[in-house]
Amino acid sequence: MRVVQSNSLLVLGLVLGFSATGRGQQPPSAEKSPPHTNALIHSHSPYLLQHAHNPVHWLPWGPEAFAKAKAENKPIFVSIGYSTCYWCHVMERESFEDEQVAAVLNAHYVAIKVDREQRPDIDEQLMLATQLMTGRGGWPNSLWLTSDGRPWMAGTYFPREQFIAALEKLASVWQNEAEAVEKQAQTLAQAVRNTAQLSPPTTAGPPDRQPLQRAIAELSQLYDAQHGGFGGKPKFPPHGGLRLLAYAARNGSPLSDEASSGAASSQQMLTRTLNAMWRGGVHDHIGGGFHRYSTDERWFLPHFEKMLYDNAQLLRAYAEGFQLTADPLYRTAALDIYSWVGREMTDSGGAFFSALDSESEGQEGRFNTWSMAELKQVLTAEQAELFGRLYNFTEQGNFTEEASGHRPGTNIPYLTDVPQAVGASPSAPFDATTAAQLQTIRAKLLDVRQQRTHPHLDDKVLTSWNGLMISSLAYAGRTLPEPAMTEAASRAADFILAELQSSEGLLHSWRRGQASIPGYLDDYAFLADGVLELYLSTGEKRWLDTAKSLGDRMRERFEDDKDGGFYFTSEAHEALLVRSKNILGGGNLPVGNGVAIGVLVELYRQTGEEKYLQSAARGLNAFSAVMLKSPRQVEHLVLAGAQYLDVVDQDARETRGRELAGPDAPAASPKSSVTTKPSGDARHQDQALTASLYLSHAQRAPGQQLQIAVGIDIEPNYHLYGSSSGNEVLATSIKLVPQAGLNPGQLQSPRGKTGYDPLLEADVTTLSGTIWFYLPVDITDGDEGPRQLQVQLVYQACDRTRCLQPQEIVLTAPLQISQQQDGRAQYPEVFQKR
Numbered sequence: 001m002r003v004v005q006s007n008s009l010l011v012l013g014l015v016l017g018f019s020a021t022g023r024g025q026q027p028p029s030a031e032k033s034p035p036h037t038n039a040l041i042h043s044h045s046p047y048l049l050q051h052a053h054n055p056v057h058w059l060p061w062g063p064e065a066f067a068k069a070k071a072e073n074k075p076i077f078v079s080i081g082y083s084t085c086y087w088c089h090v091m092e093r094e095s096f097e098d099e100q101v102a103a104v105l106n107a108h109y110v111a112i113k114v115d116r117e118q119r120p121d122i123d124e125q126l127m128l129a130t131q132l133m134t135g136r137g138g139w140p141n142s143l144w145l146t147s148d149g150r151p152w153m154a155g156t157y158f159p160r161e162q163f164i165a166a167l168e169k170l171a172s173v174w175q176n177e178a179e180a181v182e183k184q185a186q187t188l189a190q191a192v193r194n195t196a197q198l199s200p201p202t203t204a205g206p207p208d209r210q211p212l213q214r215a216i217a218e219l220s221q222l223y224d225a226q227h228g229g230f231g232g233k234p235k236f237p238p239h240g241g242l243r244l245l246a247y248a249a250r251n252g253s254p255l256s257d258e259a260s261s262g263a264a265s266s267q268q269m270l271t272r273t274l275n276a277m278w279r280g281g282v283h284d285h286i287g288g289g290f291h292r293y294s295t296d297e298r299w300f301l302p303h304f305e306k307m308l309y310d311n312a313q314l315l316r317a318y319a320e321g322f323q324l325t326a327d328p329l330y331r332t333a334a335l336d337i338y339s340w341v342g343r344e345m346t347d348s349g350g351a352f353f354s355a356l357d358s359e360s361e362g363q364e365g366r367f368n369t370w371s372m373a374e375l376k377q378v379l380t381a382e383q384a385e386l387f388g389r390l391y392n393f394t395e396q397g398n399f400t401e402e403a404s405g406h407r408p409g410t411n412i413p414y415l416t417d418v419p420q421a422v423g424a425s426p427s428a429p430f431d432a433t434t435a436a437q438l439q440t441i442r443a444k445l446l447d448v449r450q451q452r453t454h455p456h457l458d459d460k461v462l463t464s465w466n467g468l469m470i471s472s473l474a475y476a477g478r479t480l481p482e483p484a485m486t487e488a489a490s491r492a493a494d495f496i497l498a499e500l501q502s503s504e505g506l507l508h509s510w511r512r513g514q515a516s517i518p519g520y521l522d523d524y525a526f527l528a529d530g531v532l533e534l535y536l537s538t539g540e541k542r543w544l545d546t547a548k549s550l551g552d553r554m555r556e557r558f559e560d561d562k563d564g565g566f567y568f569t570s571e572a573h574e575a576l577l578v579r580s581k582n583i584l585g586g587g588n589l590p591v592g593n594g595v596a597i598g599v600l601v602e603l604y605r606q607t608g609e610e611k612y613l614q615s616a617a618r619g620l621n622a623f624s625a626v627m628l629k630s631p632r633q634v635e636h637l638v639l640a641g642a643q644y645l646d647v648v649d650q651d652a653r654e655t656r657g658r659e660l661a662g663p664d665a666p667a668a669s670p671k672s673s674v675t676t677k678p679s680g681d682a683r684h685q686d687q688a689l690t691a692s693l694y695l696s697h698a699q700r701a702p703g704q705q706l707q708i709a710v711g712i713d714i715e716p717n718y719h720l721y722g723s724s725s726g727n728e729v730l731a732t733s734i735k736l737v738p739q740a741g742l743n744p745g746q747l748q749s750p751r752g753k754t755g756y757d758p759l760l761e762a763d764v765t766t767l768s769g770t771i772w773f774y775l776p777v778d779i780t781d782g783d784e785g786p787r788q789l790q791v792q793l794v795y796q797a798c799d800r801t802r803c804l805q806p807q808e809i810v811l812t813a814p815l816q817i818s819q820q821q822d823g824r825a826q827y828p829e830v831f832q833k834r
């Protein structure tokens with residue numbers, strides 16, 4: 001959409017829509033003292049500080065800048081970016097360090113710099129203005145505003161000569177066509193409001209699974225079977241899509257297996273994309289972690305900046321891939337990210353920095369690429385040949401600078417299809433001997449690389465991005481399992497709660513002891529999600545209490561009590577063009593409303609407090625139209641909707657079970673409850689069944705796995721219902737009661753028999769006779785000594801004419817945690833049945 005009114009502005013709109021890819025100049029020598037210093041020198045933002053010595057008279061966003069513009073009757077020029085943005089650096093070198101450009105800006109404009117990561121509220125609305133005007137967006141985002149903050153012209157990156165021409169022409173338009181400028185500002189501001197504000201929901205009612213089905217279908221249509229990922233170039237890591245695919249693969253989405261139509265299943269799309277990204281140049285094979293995106297469709301040529309939020313979400317994706325497949329590659333990839341974060345992105349207090357730049361020594365990718373000569377200097381001839389061959393090095397170099405087309409003669413390490421003689425499988429390409437050799441080689445290369453000039457580190461700490469990493473570390477810590485990850489998550493959460501929280505609530509940004517800016521929705525939602533994952537991983541009640549406190553404050557400060565959902569800003573924030581719910585997100589971050597609603601669903605699951613589920617339902621109802629129309633734009637909302645339905649369906653089954661039993665139905669009469677062998681480590685018996693709990697070992701050490709079995713002998717006149725029976729009845733299930741240091745794996749459930757049930761008058765899955773559940777549990781960490789392991793069993797027994805009341809029992813068995821490697825197994829006849 002282009003919002004342009006007068007003929008003169010139409011011509012300028014075409015000019016401002018231009019985006020060039022010229023090569024930037026080299027930065028000035030660091031040895032010279034800066035000849036200029038402007039008001040940004042007092043900022044805490046790394047991005048603003050980068051521009052503090054420009055000849056442009058930059059001001060930070062605030063009342064002073066707007067008052068100056070009004071007093072001097074000047075338009076405002078706003079440049080929005082972030083400290084690791086490549087094209088922001090190029091425009092600075094070409095224009096903002098240039099005396100002629102600065103002279104035009106200083107004479108005719110009040111110039112404002114904004115760090116989009118510190119002020120995401122400003123970034124969202126002014127990026128929307130640019131997209132509405134030019135049909136695209138990106139950083140740096142360049143806008144012309146009135147003195148009251150309304151945009152009237154916009155663009156992104158400008159080469160120097162075009163930028164000077166635009167500045168001079170628009171200064172003339174401001175002076176000579178004031179009426180047209182005002183009309184343009186009114187029109188564009190209203191367009192921003194209309195786009196940012198959702199229409200009130202027209203229908204009330206719970207969501208269904210159509211958005212999930214449509215999202216998976218769209219992913220399937222866009223899936224690149226050759227290269228992995230979705231669509232063409234450029235390719236960003238599809239974070240929300242990977243979460244949906246993992247959910248669908250785990251839960252049997254109706255579209256998760258499309259073999260009959262020849263389409264890839266959800267799990268195939270997930271794993272092939274994870275494999276492709278890991279093999280590509282977008283993965284830092286030397287230092288770990290992933291670059292922001294690939295400029296081509298092959299995941300080969302990255303933009304080399306590394307963002308905390310990308311790596312947080314990819315850590316989760318690879319951990320989910322490992323949970324689904326047990327493929328060791330995914331564990332390796334997750335540990336690879338963790339290693340990089342710990343080495344380069346962690347503050348001494350435990351919190352996480354924001355990003356690494358793509359440039360060093362004035363060159364894109366200089367830190368990350370290698371010539372063959374450099375390889376031979378560091379490695380033995382045999383090592384250089386092996387690494388160069390497997391990682392596709394050439395003497396001429398495989399790296400081409402995207403901006404200039406220049407080939408500096410260096411190489412990006414990446415993997416292609418490795419011959420089977422070298423590797424055992426597509427996902428684990430190297431045999432044990434080769435893998436060990438490569439590990440030694442990579443360590444050597446990393447040691448040398450660490451001596452190079454490092455890219456700029458954006459060392460501010462953002463609550464929201466830290467919340468993402470805390471959540472992923474806690475999840476991966478219990479899934480892999482890797483206790484050190486959980487500990488790192490706990491340490492970071494303690495830092496955020498201590499340093500980025502005041503009596504007024506969370507703060508958004510911290511740098512070198514200074515915290516500032518009231519917390520946004522993302523800060524509350526992402527951090528609450530993180531501490532909830534910590535609770536699930538550790539069982540420590542303090543994390544659940546913290547999550548409840550954050551969830552309650554989030555509802556109080558951000559919730560739209562009338563139409564549902566959450567505003568991005570609270571009353572404590574500056575009023576901009578519109579109070580938006582920011583459901584389209586930006587910069588490959590999760591939609592804040594989606595994470596917030598997911599947090600509320602999990603809080604309800606953990607506490608049973610209806611207020612959380614009611615807020616979640618209102619939010620999903622508010623966004624139901626956009627979820628159905630454009631599910632891939634709001635993937636985390638779609639995921640939250642699916643999680644909401646999972647909880648509602650479980651509640652419905654329990655309610656239906658009580659209804660089937662009727663008010664006068666008897667409870668199952670207990671006969672005995674014992675903890676004596678040989679009937680197992682614990683047993684429950686009533687008139688309908690006997691349930692026995694078996695542990696494969698009485699003693700286990702951290703790092704070992706325990707097998708749990710629950711055997712149920714159902715009396716001849718009774719039956720239970722299976723997990724595939726839908727919402728009609730209460731399905732039989734078991735789960736491990738959360739406890740620190742015990743990480744449950746994938747549950748193996750009995751299949752049952754599907755057929756018509758006259759009591760329900762429906763086709764359902766029934767269980768009868770003797771059935772078995774098996775659950776592996778990883779012993780991750782925790783204090784040595786005796787434990788009481790608890791397994792919850794939920795079931796409802798029925799005969800042909802009636803059902804007994806639903807039952808929820810807990811089977812308890814002793815388990816000794818000890819560093820001593822006691823390998824003695826028990827109940828071999830039970831565990832051989834698997």
